Every structure is written in C-alpha cells, then in structure tokens.
Amino acid sequence: MARMIGAQMFFETLLDQGVDIIFGLPGGYVLKVYDVMPKYTNVIKHVLSRHEQGATHMADGYARASGRPGVVLVTSGPAATNTVTGITTAHMDSSPVVVFTGQVPTPYLGSDAFQEADHIGITRPCTKHNCLVRKTKDLPQAMKEAFYIAVTGRPGPVLVDMPKDVLIGEDEFEIPKEINLRGYKPTTKGHIGQIKKAVEMILSAKRPVIFGGGGLIWSEATPELIEFVHRLKIPVALTLMGLGSYPVNDPYYMSMLGMHGSYKANMAVHESDLIIAIGARFDDRATGGNFPKFAPNAKIVHIDIDPSTIDKNIRVHCPIVGDAKQILKQMLELIPSNLKIDRGEWFGKIEEWGREHPLTYRQNGDKIMTSFLIDTLCKITNGDAVIVTDVGQHQMWVAQFYRFNRPRTHITSGGLGTMGFGFPAAIGAKFARPNDMVICVSGDGSFQMNMQELATAVENHMDLKIIVINNEHHGMVRQWQTLFFNSNYSASHFDVMPDFVKLAEAFGAKGLRAKRPDELEATLREGLFTEGVVLIEVVVDYEEMVYPMIAPGGAMNEMILEPADMT
Amino acid sequence: MRHTISILVDNEPGVLARIAGLFSARGFNIESLCVAETLDQTSSRITLVTSGDDWTIEQIIKRFNNMINVIKVQDLIEVSHVEREMVLVRVEATQETRAEILRMADIFRAKVIDVGPKSYALELTGDKEKVNAFLELLKPMGIKEIARTGVVAMAREVQNHKRGGER
Numbered sequence: 001m002a003r004m005i006g007a008q009m010f011f012e013t014l015l016d017q018g019v020d021i022i023f024g025l026p027g028g029y030v031l032k033v034y035d036v037m038p039k040y041t042n043v044i045k046h047v048l049s050r051h052e053q054g055a056t057h058m059a060d061g062y063a064r065a066s067g068r069p070g071v072v073l074v075t076s077g078p079a080a081t082n083t084v085t086g087i088t089t090a091h092m093d094s095s096p097v098v099v100f101t102g103q104v105p106t107p108y109l110g111s112d113a114f115q116e117a118d119h120i121g122i123t124r125p126c127t128k129h130n131c132l133v134r135k136t137k138d139l140p141q142a143m144k145e146a147f148y149i150a151v152t153g154r155p156g157p158v159l160v161d162m163p164k165d166v167l168i169g170e171d172e173f174e175i176p177k178e179i180n181l182r183g184y185k186p187t188t189k190g191h192i193g194q195i196k197k198a199v200e201m202i203l204s205a206k207r208p209v210i211f212g213g214g215g216l217i218w219s220e221a222t223p224e225l226i227e228f229v230h231r232l233k234i235p236v237a238l239t240l241m242g243l244g245s246y247p248v249n250d251p252y253y254m255s256m257l258g259m260h261g262s263y264k265a266n267m268a269v270h271e272s273d274l275i276i277a278i279g280a281r282f283d284d285r286a287t288g289g290n291f292p293k294f295a296p297n298a299k300i301v302h303i304d305i306d307p308s309t310i311d312k313n314i315r316v317h318c319p320i321v322g323d324a325k326q327i328l329k330q331m332l333e334l335i336p337s338n339l340k341i342d343r344g345e346w347f348g349k350i351e352e353w354g355r356e357h358p359l360t361y362r363q364n365g366d367k368i369m370t371s372f373l374i375d376t377l378c379k380i381t382n383g384d385a386v387i388v389t390d391v392g393q394h395q396m397w398v399a400q401f402y403r404f405n406r407p408r409t410h411i412t413s414g415g416l417g418t419m420g421f422g423f424p425a426a427i428g429a430k431f432a433r434p435n436d437m438v439i440c441v442s443g444d445g446s447f448q449m450n451m452q453e454l455a456t457a458v459e460n461h462m463d464l465k466i467i468v469i470n471n472e473h474h475g476m477v478r479q480w481q482t483l484f485f486n487s488n489y490s491a492s493h494f495d496v497m498p499d500f501v502k503l504a505e506a507f508g509a510k511g512l513r514a515k516r517p518d519e520l521e522a523t524l525r526e527g528l529f530t531e532g533v534v535l536i537e538v539v540v541d542y543e544e545m546v547y548p549m550i551a552p553g554g555a556m557n558e559m560i561l562e563p564a565d566m567t
Numbered sequence: 568m569r570h571t572i573s574i575l576v577d578n579e580p581g582v583l584a585r586i587a588g589l590f591s592a593r594g595f596n597i598e599s600l601c602v603a604e605t606l607d608q609t610s611s612r613i614t615l616v617t618s619g620d621d622w623t624i625e626q627i628i629k630r631f632n633n634m635i636n637v638i639k640v641q642d643l644i645e646v647s648h649v650e651r652e653m654v655l656v657r658v659e660a661t662q663e664t665r666a667e668i669l670r671m672a673d674i675f676r677a678k679v680i681d682v683g684p685k686s687y688a689l690e691l692t693g694d695k696e697k698v699n700a701f702l703e704l705l706k707p708m709g710i711k712e713i714a715r716t717g718v719v720a721m722a723r724e725v726q727n728h729k730r731g732g733e734r
Contacts, residue, residue: 120581125588129635132580149635183577183638308629311622 001174006136006167007032010100011040013143016175019071021045021062021431023055027075028115029102029164047431047460050452052079054424056086056097057450061388061425063095064411066432067220069150070095075102077115081122083159085418088126090157092415093241094218096150097157099123100143105165106134119161128156136169141176148179153186154306155218186305190320190327198276198301198318199334205274205299207346208234211257213286214241214414215279215304215324217407222246224328225278231332233341234276235350237265239286241414242279244404248383254350255359258286259550260396263357263559266550268350270295270557278303279324282313283415284552293555303327357548357561359400367541368517370394370469374401376521377439377467380528385437386411388429390422390446393475396546398441409436420449423466427457430464437528439465444497445474454507457533465528466535468500471542479545483560504535515539569598570624571650571720574613574631575639578604582636586613589630595619599652599717610638614719643720650720654698655680657688659709668708675701686711 004012010033014022022044026034037046049055052074059070070090074083080101090097104113123130129149133142139162146158202208216225222245229236229252236246237257246253255262257269266288269275275298280286287294291313302309302316303324310319320327361371374397377385383403388411389395395412404410411429413421426440447468457464477492501511510532514523520538527536548559576582583602590597598616605612617624624642631640643650660668665687672679672689675697681688691701695718702710 121584124581124585125592181635184635306633308626308633310629312626 001172003170004173005032005036005170006139006162007036009136009139009173010143010162010167011036011044012173013140013175014044014071015040016140017069017144017147019044019069021047022071022073023047023049023058023062023428024073025049025052025055025075025079027079027102029104030073030075030100030162030167032164032167033073033102046073047427047456049424050455051450052082053086053420054450054453054456056083056099057089057418057421057424058428058431058453058456059097059099060086060090060095060421061411061428062432063090063097063428064093064425065386065408065429067218067408068096068432069147070097070428072097072099074099075115076104076119077117079115080117080119084122084126087123087157087159089413089416089418089421091126091128093413094155094214095157096155098146098150099157099159101159101161102167103132103161103163106163107165109163119159123159126157127159128154130159130161132161133163133166135171136166137171137174139166140173144175145179145181149181149184153184154215187307187321188305188323188326190303190322190330192330194318194320195327195330196334198320199331201274201299201301201318202232202234202276207272208232208274208276209268209272210234210236211239211269211275211277211280211286212236212242212245213239213278213280214245216242216245217279219279219305219324219326220407221278221325221328222407224325224332226250227332228328228335231335231337231339233343235268235347237261237269239280239414240399240412243399243410244407247405248403249405256399257556259288260400260546260548262354262359262400263548263561264350264353266548266556266559267353269298270555271349272298274298275300276303277301277316278328280304281309284313285414287313288550288554288556288558290553290555295556361401363517365541366516368514368520368538369544370471370540371397371401371544372517373467373469373520373538373540374398374441377441377524378402380521380524381437381439385409385439386429386433388412388422388426388438388440390440390442391417391419392443392446393479393544393546394441394443394469400546419446422446424450424453424456426464426466427453427460427462430462437465439467439528441467442469443475444468444470444472444494448498451503454504454509454533454535458508462533463531464533466533467524468535468537470497470500470537470539472497473542475542476546478542482545483549484551500535500537504533509533509535511535511537513537513539568621568624568644569616569618571643571648571718572615572617572624572628573641573643573720574615574637575605576611576613577636577638578609578611579636582611583613585634585636586615586631589627590617593623593627595623595627599715601717601719614717616718641722643722647723647726648720649723650694650718651692652695652698652718653690653692653716654702655688655690655714656702656705656710657681657686657712658705659685659711660687661685664708668705671701671704677701
C-alpha cells in the first residue's frame with residue numbers, strides 16, 4: 001500500500017483496469033487530475049476533444065469498435081451536462097462507457113457553487129449505474145465497480161462523480177481484489193429447461209427466422225450463431241444494431257429487418273411460425289411498432305441477457321435469460337450436427353419475396369443517388385471498412401447497401417438516434433482499430449452538430465475519412481414531410497450551407513468534393529487512399545427517398561414500397 | 568390492481584430516488600411508501616403500494632431487479648401476506664363528543680396519545696380497511712389533521728393459498 005492523492009489513485013486504478021486511452025476536456029474541479037496526468041501520458045493516452053459531447057461519443061465509438069470500455073474525463077456543471085446526450089446514446093445501445101466527472105468539494109454540494117450541477121440526479125435515468133465518491137480512499141473501489149458494472153451483464157454507461165476534495169485528498173491506495181455487489185449478479189448461463197423447450201420449438205418449426213440484434217455483437221456470438229444457423233437451416237434477419245454480427249455473404253442471410261428493412265426480411269418475419277430473437281429488444285423501429293399485429297402466426301423464443309427486455313414490447317413464448325454466446329453453445333449441445341432438415345418451401349417463398357421487391361436503387365441522370373454512393377463505397381472498400389454513421393437517410397442506406405461481414409464494423413446510434421454521433425464516434429473507433437480503414441458516413445445536418453472535432457482528428461494525426469453527404473436538407477425529416485405531412489417542407493431545408501471543402505482545409509484537413517456520378521468513384525478513391533484526415537463532400541439528389549418503409553405504427557407486412565416508375 | 572411491493576435495497580443516498588424515478592418516468596403514482604433500515608444497517612426495506620395493470624407492474628419489478636442497489640424484490644400480491652399501517656389523527660372533541668370518541672377508540676383499540684382542550688390525538692394500527700373505517704367514523708366529529716405511515720407488509724410463514732399468476 002502506498003499513500004497518494006485521489007488524482008493519482010485515479011490513474012493507478014485506470015492502469016489496473018487496463019485502460020490505455022481516455023477522452024476528455026479539462027476544467028475547474030478536475031484540474032488536479034490533469035495536473036497529475038503528464039506522469040501517465042506514456043501509458044494512458046489522453047485525447048483532447050473540443051466538446052464534452054464529442055468526448056463521450058468518442059469513448060462510445062471506441063467501446064463499440066473494440067468491445068472494451070470507453071473512458072471519459074470531464075469537469076463539472078456544463079461539462080457534465082454536455083455528456084448527457086452521449087451517455088444516453090450509449091445507454092440505449094448498451095455500450096460500456098465510463099464517465100468521470102469532477103464535482104464541487106463535498107462541503108459545497110448543493111450550494112449552487114460555480115459550475116455545480118447535480119450530475120447524479122441528472123444522469124440517474126440514463127446510466128446503468130452512477131455514484132458520488134465521498135472519500136478519497138473510496139475512489140479505487142468506486143472506479144473498479146464502475147468498470148465491472150459497465151462491461152458485465154447488459155453493458156451500459158456508468159458515471160462516477162468525483163468532488164475536488166476527494167481528488168486532492170491523500171489516503172492509502174488500495175484496490176479491492178474482487179467486486180462483490182449483492183444486488184448485481186447478472187445471469188449468463190441459460191436455464192436448461194428453457195433451452196430444451198426452445199430447441200423442441202425450433203426443431204418442430206416450419207418457417208423459423210432469426211431476429212438478431214446488437215446483443216450478438218456484445219456477446220461475440222457470431223461463430224456460434226453461424227454454426228447454429230447452418231445446422232438448423234434458418235434464415236437470418238438482423239436489426240440495425242445487429243448488422244455485422246452475421247456475414248452478409250452467407251447464403252442464410254437475408255438483410256436488415258424493420259422500418260427500412262428489405263421486403264423479404266420483413267415478410268419472412270411477418271409470415272414466420274417461429275421467431276428466434278437473440279440480443280434484440282423488439283423496439284418500434286425493428287417491429288414497425290404495431291405490437292399486436294407483429295408476426296401474428298409466430299411463436300417467439302427470446303434470448304437476452306437483460307430480463308427486463310423479456311415481454312416488454314412483445315409477449316414471448318419461451319424466454320431464455322443469459323449471454324447469447326453461452327446460450328447458443330448450450331443449444332448446440334442439444335442439436336445434432338447432421339440434422340436432415342428440408343426447408344425448400346420456406347426458402348423458396350423468401351426468394352420469391354426477394355425477387356418481387358429487391359433492395360435496389362437506380363442511378364441515372366446527372367445527380368448522385370446516396371444509395372449509389374454507398375454501394376460504390378462498399379465496392380471500393382470491399383465491404384471491409386469500419387463504417388460509422390450519423391442518423392437519418394444516409395444511415396439507412398448504409399444499413400441497406402453496405403455489406404458488413406464482420407462484427408464491430410458497423411457503428412451507429414440506433415436506439416437514441418443521435419445526430420452528431422457519427423464523426424466523434426469514428427474518431428474513437430479509429431483509436432480502437434488503428435489498422436482498419438475507418439470511415440464516417442454523415443449527412444450535412446448531422447455533421448454540423450459535432451464538426452468541431454475535426455480539430456481533434458487533425459491534432460492526433462489521424463488517418464480518418466469523412467464522407468459528408470450534402471443534400472441541403474434534413475433528408476429524413478423531408479422524407480417524412482413528403483410521406484406524412486402533405487409535402488409541407490417546414491424547416492427541413494438549409495438556406496446556408498458551409499463550404500465543406502474549405503471547412504476541412506480551415507481545420508488543416510484535406511477536402512474534396514464530388515458532384516457528378518461520373519466523378520464519384522475517382523473522388524472517393526482519391527480521398528480514401530490519401531493518408532490523413534480527409535473530408536469528402538458528396539453533393540446528392542435531395543429527392544431520393546429510403547424504401548421500403550414501414551409507416552410508424554404499421555405491421556411488418558405493411559410497407560411503403562418504391563414507386564413503380566423508379567424500379 | 569393494487570400491488571404491495573417489498574424491496575430490499577442498499578442503505579445509501581439516492582436509492583429511493585432511483586426507485587421513485589421508475590414510477591415518475593412512466594407517469595405512475597406511488598400510493599404509499601415506507602422506508603427504514605433493517606437489522607443489517609447496510610440495507611433498508613422499502614414497502615411500496617401502487618396500482619397498475621399486471622404487465623406494467625411486472626416491467627417495473629424487472630427494472631427494480633436490474634438496479635445495482637436493489638438486493639431483492641417481492642410483489643406481495645403473489646403470496647399470502649399481512650399488511651399494517653398506522654395513523655395519527657387529531658379529532659375535535661367537545662363536551663358532547665368526548666365520550667363517544669373514547670368509546671370508538673376503545674372499540675378499534677386505538678390509543679389516545681395527546682389530549683388538548685379542544686381535541687384528542689389518537690393512534691391506530693391496522694390494515695388499510697380498518698384505518699379507513701375508523702377515519703370514516705371520526706369524520707362527523709371533525710378531523711383536524713391526520714398523518715398515515717403507509718403500508719408495511721410481510722409474507723406469512725405458512726403459504727396456504729397462492730394468489731396471482733403462474734409466476
């Protein structure tokens with residue numbers, strides 16, 4: 001044991017937890033931590049963001065791309081409240097982000113001191129857990145518990161509030177060897193009785209489908225899922241968050257399901273007699289939101305680590321609580337590897353749906369279609385890049401036309417739908433995967449919400465590509481106005497747009513622009529294969545819409561399809 | 568449907584706010600709430616009464632279970648249990664009503680805990696119905712003030728009949 005101040009305990013505990021990078025921004029009550037930091041910068045890199053929301057998304061992007069917790073360090077008050085959007089984003093998508101906030105000294109708590117805010121009260125509903133540290137000697141344990149809670153069970157964000165006197169105070173440094181929280185014992189192994197029941201249901205099903213979600217990625221269940229699917233011959237549809245957990249080039253893979261899922265995947269879910277949902281929570285974007293009309297003939301097996309997702313939106317017939325990888329392993333033990341299963345009729349039906357309304361687009365005329373841009377990007381990168389998106393139309397086209405073959409290569413704000421997430425998250429993802437090509441695909445609206453982080457990317461000499469899709473509109477807002485608000489385009493058009501090329505140059509990045517379909521591929525290639533931070537602005541047709549679309553509150557078979565003259 | 572939920576939690580600041588937050592986030596009301604330390608000073612027992620459809624209550628209980636500071640949750644509606652609450656009531660007492668109030672207190676086994684020139688303060692323990700009945704009978708005399716504790720509850724040792732669903 002050694003005596004040290006809280007600020008030093010902070011770094012020693014981070015080292016103990018294997019943390020080698022943190023994202024943050026200094027300020028009043030964490031200055032002692034920043035004062036100690038130079039002694040540790042050779043082992044723990046600090047990435048200085050330009051806004052605390054950016055730092056939180058960076059940590060989130062890092063967590064999603066690596067599977068390790070992302071760490072944020074900010075000061076109190078406005079800094080802490082700036083992290084709230086990032087924390088909520090991580091919470092909705094089950095991402096292990098650990099946020100450390102400075103706080104006014106404990107005697108001043110509740111006195112409306114300068115830069116004081118009730119961080120614990122504000123973040124209580126949007127964290128998996130949060131806590132206020134009251135004594136210096138309690139800091140290591142609180143931090144270790146925070147990491148433990150963030151990464152175990154259903155992952156999620158945890159906030160640790162550190163008053164200034166805790167950080168400057170001195171005490172014996174001791175990290176507990178084990179964490180034992182009597183109120184927190186996540187179930188990982190599936191109940192064997194439920195597993196047997198599920199296997200029986202699967203073996204007797206005629207038209208089963210897999211409804212796979214983000215839990216597959218967090219539990220790293222891809223190998224087990226592939227084996228499971230191949231043994232049982234079950235078609236696979238993934239939610240937005242699940243993309244990448246099953247390889248697109250596998251014959252059993254259909255596509256994304258949900259609001260902008262393919263016709264065939266949505267029809268297959270709707271017509272199925274058994275849905276095997278794994279690590280998915282049946283939210284309204286994945287199911288259409290009309291829960292009573294969801295898959296009327298299907299029995300549902302629901303595998304999820306979070307018991308509170310069971311029966312939340314959809315009544316399930318066979319819940320199995322636990323870790324997806326573990327449960328799939330347990331199921332595989334009960335399923336012979338040489339099963340004779342003939343699902344010719346079912347797959348025939350699915351192929352027919354695929355032929356009737358394939359996921360497609362038409363690039364003609366002299367304007368670039370965003371779908372064509374994504375398809376071109378996929379071809380150039382061989383579907384192998386890490387794509388981090390923002391929120392809106394471009395996000396859906398990426399989900400439809402980029403062919404993700406590996407887990408953790410598709411990073412997006414699915415649950416909260418946070419515009420401004422993409423670019424900082426891409427910075428975090430690049431730190432997590434320095435050897436992968438990381439591309440932020442963003443819209444003009446989303447990018448303008450966190451474009452200040454260009455400075456962060458340039459400062460860190462990153463090799464990061466940004467594609468800003470310029471349609472001079474909030475495209476998805478415009479699409480909803482077209483479809484559901486009598487084409488009343490209220491406040492969805494930008495009358496002023498920055499010159500994104502000059503903007504990139506102003507930050508010391510490289511800027512390129514493509515306007516015509518015939519120059520698109522060359523411009524993309526030039527940008528993607530130039531080292532450094534490169535922003536490629538692509539001017540696209542603002543009238544293109546994302547199809548198919550389940551109107552909000554619709555059933556999965558009620559899709560608005562592309563108008564016939566376009567296909 | 569009325570549910571009496573017994574929640575064992577870490578005895579720490581902010582835990583009650585977490586519990587209450589789950590209700591307010593859904594626009595649900597808590598009818599009564601009792602919190603006190605257990606024999607083990609590191610934990611507290613919360614007894615909470617609320618009304619809602621079974622599905623919503625089930626969701627709320629699952630969320631309670633997800634909370635790090637929640638050690639154990641039981642919806643007592645599923646088991647045979649006893650409930651008690653206490654009320655302190657100050658009732659106007661005149662020459663004409665004094666004797667009647669004391670008679671009623673005697674019948675209900677209430678205690679007189681304060682006597683003033685114009686009022687009696689009474690203490691009564693019982694289940695919700697008994698407390699309500701007592702208050703109804705006192706109303707005509709003029710109730711000046713009441714303070715109710717809300718329900719505390721405990722499962723019976725012998726479970727001879729189970730109520731509620733299959734779970």
